Amino acid sequence: MKRIFILLLVVGTMMGCANTFSEEEGYRISLINYSFPIPKNAGELKPEACTDEITKSAKYKLKNIGGENHEGPQTHYLNEIHEWGWTPIDEESSELVRYFSKEDKTVCVVFSKHVIDVFEINKDATSNENP
Structure with a gap:
């Protein structure tokens, strides 16, 4: 019984450990554009498929990147992008x-509470709708 409890405690701790947005961690280049920042501790996920309007896409998981109450992106991250x-x-x-x-590129970033979707927009696309 004691071994089962320890195993459950270890597994539960590992599953609960998710990287959380932290401005102290710093930033790295994104997968879609070398000059677009992504929080360094964000994990990569399978991105959305590209369309006529989207030339490249990347998806990252990071706890609370969209704010603790899903109120929008963290201010420090927006400042870093700038x-x-x-x-x-x-x-x-x-x-x-x-x-x-930036220069001739347009990037769209979609924030959810724990996920960032980053899209490079096709400048030749005729549609002006959000991805």
């Missing part, structure tokens, strides 16, 4: 869907 040279496109953005541009 520091890496990306300009927000406010007229196309909402609280949980943000667009950024």
